[in-house]
Amino acid sequence: MEKKVMDGAQTLIKCLEAEGVEYIFGYSGGSVIPIFDAMITTPTKIKFVLVRHEQGAAHMADGYARATGRPAVVLVTSGPGATNVITGIMTAHMDSVPMVCLTGQSVSWMIGKDAFQEADIFGITMPVVKHSYLLKSSNDIPRTIREAFHIAVTGRPGPVLIDIPKDVSAGAFSGDLNAAMELPGYTTRAGAADADAVKEIADIIQKSQRPVILAGHGVLISGAHKELCRLAEKLNAPVTTTLLGKGAFPETHPLSLGWLGMHGTAYANKAMCECDLLLNIGSRFDDRIIGDTNFFCKDATVIHVDIDPSEIGKMIYPQYHCIADAKAFIDALTPLVSRLNTAEWLKTIDGWKQKYPLKFKRLGNLKMQHVIDEFYKLSDGKAVVVTDVGQHQMWTAQFYKTDEPNNFISSGGAGTMGFGLPAAIGAQFGRPKDVVIAFCGDGGFQMTEFELATVALYKLPIKIVVLNNHYLGMVRQWQELFYDDRTSGVDLEGNPDFVKLADAYGIKGFNLRRPGDVKRIVKAALAYNDGPCLINCEVEKTDNVFPMIPAGKRIEAMIIEAPKAGGKKLEKPTGST
Amino acid sequence: MISNKKIHTLSVYVANKPGVLARIAQTFSRRGYNIESLVVSPAMDGHFSRMTIGVSGAANGLAQIIQQVSKLIDVLHCTDHTFDDAVVKEMGLIKISVDSSGRGEALQIAEHFGCKTVDLTETSMILQVVGDPAKIDALVEMIEKFKIIELVRTGKVLLARGAETT
CATH class of the missing domain: 3.40.50.970 (Thiamin diphosphate (ThDP)-binding fold, Pyr/PP domains)
Incomplete structure (x- = not known):
């Protein structure tokens, strides 16, 4: 030795x-x-x-x-x-x-x-x-x-x-390499769900006619997406996810409502208003989901399943709760329930899906949604999608459907601009064989664009999509809708030529300006195999994200489509952001 | 006054590690709760400490905040004893300005409250009082007729009665 x-x-x-x-x-x-x-x-x-x-x-x-x-x-x-x-x-x-x-x-x-x-x-x-x-x-x-x-x-x-x-x-080390942990105050409650609580919840679920399962990030963290799918199919109950829960349930599944909340699908939000039972597994009832706390799922039985006891009753007081790991809970619940009579309910939901689909116009100026949608189609919906924060984040979440776990990466709670590019780098290191697409706005991209050097140095084949509207679009949207269109501090005049910037790092660049070029350039970008590429998309400057529930308002106040010009003035939202 | 009705008395059992008090204090202050009294001392096992915390703020959010405190890595448990059958005691030292003319009455009040006279000079005395916070409030009120020069209270400590654990 x-x-x-x-x-x-x-x-x-x-x-x-x-x-x-x-x-x-x-x-x-x-x-x-x-x-x-x-x-x-x-x-x-x-x-x-x-x-x-x-x-x-x-x-x-x-x-x-x-x-x-x-x-x-x-x-x-x-x-x-x-x-x-x-x-x-x-x-x-x-x-x-x-x-x-x-x-x-x-x-x-x-x-x-x-x-x-x-x-x-x-x-x-x-x-x-x-x-x-x-x-x-x-x-x-x-x-x-x-x-x-x-x-x-x-x-x-x-x-x-x-x-x-x-x-x-x-300093010199003279200790024990195998020293044991000393964490007397840390108990992981990941163990089995309390059997009595699960039984009680199962009985309540069995009485429901208009149930909705709300799946949060917790389902992904516990790796319970397959179990969730089995539960939903057994119950024949629709599933919505949070923004961070995207991938916990396949968004192309007939029982999927997509994701809910401020800019979620109209049908998911409508289902929140009309369900008789909400089974929340692994979501912390973020303020961007619930709108006005006092009215959220007011007439429904709310069940909250979370591994963190301090989340129970923080935002919403549930009638039933279970402190458990999502997978342990679903595994315990599934054998205790049987198919519900949800035919009417699913028909109602289908009606909403028909009436209020997510949509955008392919004509006129290039739309962010168009670019995202094309990436979705041409990558077969299989890419690891990373976003920055802002309008493009919401549209990416809307139009790049997520079927698999851990394929949608976004800063949800913090809303950190500048997250997209570096997070995509981390994702590509972790999943070297998968296609990683970073959707960034021009604002957030510039907050961490220096990491292009890291992308170039390691030849990471990331598709960096800069959805460039020359604005801090989400704030501009609020100013247009709620502040009489007084835009203040949102004009990103002075943006560099992003393709030239990429070129300076030795990164391949594409410019995309016309709707007619979308398919060709997205195809070329996806086919580009020789390291990273950046696609600068000059998009409509003043487009707005809908549906939208103004912050702090009841879900019923959801604005499904762009309000007509000269229409009724909208009140300033009371919620935070 | 410390012994306000809205004050909740929590007992927190923690690992005796750096930063644990700061983390607990932060949890309360972030949610707008004010720590009114705080006693920290080593537990029987020296690896742990016992904190008795008096906090004031909205009662309806407190249960959730207790959960937030409980989930701190170095916290073993946090319990609200406000409505429990428990022994709650506090000590106070009160220095009053008193000379021979008032001394007799001062000592009479002190005796009624079971105080000890722990310092005595020609012009002042220090009373030591032990009891529940309301008793100390009452003493302070009575003794205020003499000039209170200085006063210090330890903050309350608590132990559950009988078979209950704190």
């Missing part, structure tokens, strides 16, 4: 290896030099991806985790390196995405004394992490890494941050 003493950083790499980490996304800096050195001196299969800004690293790890279900690691330096990942951590936290974020820190004895590049990242990130650590000793590394991964992926997943002072990573 060799007697070489490992340092903290080498121990860290060994521990990450033991956790099965495939990728570290990060950026170097003074206080993490020992860790970067250990990546060279420790034999490891872990691949390091150098980003161009720390925010990109966090979104890449996020996209990787959403696409694969496995956590990735973020590694950044202290001070500004660490503060730059906060948006990414918060984005993952809002959407329950597992992530382990390692930040460098000054040497222990300088902490709190305003040392160079020192920031209290442990304190700053406290509200946006599932848990966090400030390491005190090199010997604590194995236990802490084990705990961090366990916490990140179990129960309701989330980001875990570990702040590592430089003397801890550089």
Whole structure:
């Protein structure tokens, strides 16, 4: 046996290896030099991806985790390196995405004394992490890494941050590599659903004539999409999903209502108003789904199934609830129920589907929807679709139907602009054989466009679609509808030529301007096999997303189609956004 | 006053680790709840601490916030004992300005409330009182006729009675 003493950083790499980490996304800096050195001196299969800004690293790890279900690691330096990942951590936290974020820190004895590049990242990130650590000793590394991964992926997943002072990573390790976890306060309630609660819920469901199943991100996280499909088919009950739940139930299935909420399908929202029973599995009743809390599913029996007890009664008080993992719950429920008499109900819903389909005009100026729809058709609906945030996000969710789990990746809770491109990079690293399409607006794209360098460097074959309306379209839409069309701070005058920008990174570019060229260029982009490509789409500047439920309003107030010019003025929404 | 009727008394059992108090405090403040009193001390097992927290704010959201506190990794459990049968005690030290002319009456009041005189000078005395928060309120009210120079209260601690656990 060799007697070489490992340092903290080498121990860290060994521990990450033991956790099965495939990728570290990060950026170097003074206080993490020992860790970067250990990546060279420790034999490891872990691949390091150098980003161009720390925010990109966090979104890449996020996209990787959403696409694969496995956590990735973020590694950044202290001070500004660490503060730059906060948006990414918060984005993952809002959407329950597992992530382990390692930040460098000054040497222990300088902490709190305003040392160079020192920031209290442990304190700053406290509200946006599932848990966090400030390491005190090199010997604590194995236990802490084990705990961090366990916490990140179990129960309701989330980001875990570990702040590592430089003397801890550089210090000699003399501890136990197999140190056990010490988490007396952490109980994962992923076990079987309470049998009595499930029985009670089954009895209630059996009495329903107009049921709706609402599937959230929790169904995807627990890998329960097949089980959900079986349950819905057995009950003959329609299923709607949240935005993040897209893929939990095939959107091309006859029982699918698509996704619901502010810009969801009219028929999903109408079903919320008229159902007699709502079975919510793994959704936290986001404010963009429920509109006005006091009226949401007012006359229906609401059942809430969630792994996180603190979600029960947070937004909506359900008549019945069950604290359980989605899969465990569905597995327990399915044998207890039988086919419901939903023929009338499904007929009503079909009527709504006929009357209020998602639609757009192919004539006139090029529409974002047209481009998205063509990508959907020509990629057979099989791509991993990543979006940024804004109008294009809603249209992508509407027109790129998702049939498979983990194929729709979007910042839902946080609504983080700049998420799209780096998240797509993470997704492509995680799913190298799949087609990854990043749909971005021109606003969000410019927030993290520097990661084009990462795309080019690793020759990632991502299709980067910039849906360029030269506006911050969603805010402009609100201003048009609710603020007498006083546009303020939304004109993105000064956009660069995105194709030239791509070219500067050595990335193939396409310009798309006319509806007549959509098919040809989308086809060419999908067929382009020699690395990444960017498609700049010059689209209608002032199009609006419908249906729309004004924030905070009752679902009944849904605006299904664009209001006629000169019509009744719309009230300002009372909800947040 | 500390012993407001709307104050809920929570007992939180936590792992004795850095940051746990900050996380709990943040959970309450983010939802607009104010921590009125807080006592933290080591539990029987030194790896853990017991916190007794008095919080004020809307009663209807509290059950959900208790769940949010409970799910913090270092929290073993968080229980609302407001309506439970429990022993609730607090200690107060009250320094009053009193000379020989008023001393007799002051000591009479002190005796009624079971206080101890823990400091006595020609011009002042410090009373030590132990009891439920309402009793300390009542003492403060009575003793206010003397000038209160300084006053400190520990905040309440609580233990469930009999077979119940805290």
